[in-house]
Amino acid sequence: MNKIEVIHTPALLPLYELKDKVVVVIDILRATSTMCVAFKTGVKKILPVANPDECRMFKEFDFIIAAERNAVRVEGFDMGNSPFEYENPILADRNIAFTTTNGTKAIKMAKAMEPHSILIGSFLNLSALCSKIKDSQKDLVLLCSGWKDKYNLEDTLFAGAVIEALGSDFEISDDAAISSHSLFVQHQDNLEALVRRSSHANRFSLLHLQTDDVKFCLQTDAYPVVPFMEGEFLVCE
């Protein structure tokens, strides 16, 4: 039976082996949610980039450049990291170079460890993601992006949601997987209440965002596309 492991933050990634495993990168608030929206809108490719300086260099190659640090858009960039921005039809068939505080870093770290494949997960694509995971017949690693290498609540909660959705097809013997699953089972009837208590949701409320990104990112199966890494790029079938 294939196994599930959960890694709570990229800081713990070096303790794991990813070879021949499927890795799902999770950054619920908001990078991996935003990526699902972007591909649903018709974006062609997303290039995850390490930092704003490197990201800016792709402007001349006809990329839209997007950068977020500490939950706000970096000055001088075309776009930030709110999923609402990525519903704009002007993005159809465009390529985006994207850097965020946590999510794109987690993707790049996972890529460097040469897993079988890297998928993008969020509540927005939960069921489609789980079908793809089941089809793979590989061991699974759920990699939470966390917040600056610290544990976060919403990514762990989503790891638990994936475990619940996969059901009995996978073996849950890893302690972090047992605990993530338990967190989801306890709070599944009111995800929003829990996520509103998270430190990142509190960061948003201090910023007085114009949009309710928390509520948006908890819409299960609203954007059923599964972005995956192909070479250096995220693409979608």
Next chain:
Amino acid sequence: MNKIEVIHTPALLPLYELKDKVVVVIDILRATSTMCVAFKTGVKKILPVANPDECRMFKEFDFIIAAERNAVRVEGFDMGNSPFEYENPILADRNIAFTTTNGTKAIKMAKAMEPHSILIGSFLNLSALCSKIKDSQKDLVLLCSGWKDKYNLEDTLFAGAVIEALGSDFEISDDAAISSHSLFVQHQDNLEALVRRSSHANRFSLLHLQTDDVKFCLQTDAYPVVPFMEGEFLVCE
């Protein structure tokens, strides 16, 4: 109001500031449980030591030497890390040099970061520990020892038990604290069932231990002493 943070593994310790905080080191299976038993038996001082080679050097100074690696006693040492061994009255008034896979490492790492104080926590001393924490009027860090830098279930569960026992006197705004608390609340009526699922309990059952260390280490308040660091030593009032 004083704050609570939970650190799931010593690998994440460098992300935190410990200055002027009380740190509780947690290694339920079994180092911090065993330490409570040892002090209740009348042990004078415990010296946490990094590794078996360094530990052995204290033999000539009239220390009892104790070493555990991968859940078993290291050959050539007087004692291992099962709490049952430490009920032997022959240990009264003796000093022990002690090294374990996870717990003593976590203590030494925390010590190097100069917190206000370091306390030893386990289910065996839960209420006594919480009184001491409340008396301190300091911010609190619950440091789980984990397993070889990975997350573990039983230490997180105990962090949640401390948060529950402290009640409304502390602010729980840290994501890892919210999640640990949630884990305890969900499983408090049957801690043993959860801990039996943990990877460390599985390690024990593969070793066919003669004693039921899991059950022993879940006895709430059975050994109400609170070991703390004084210089390089653990002592008890």
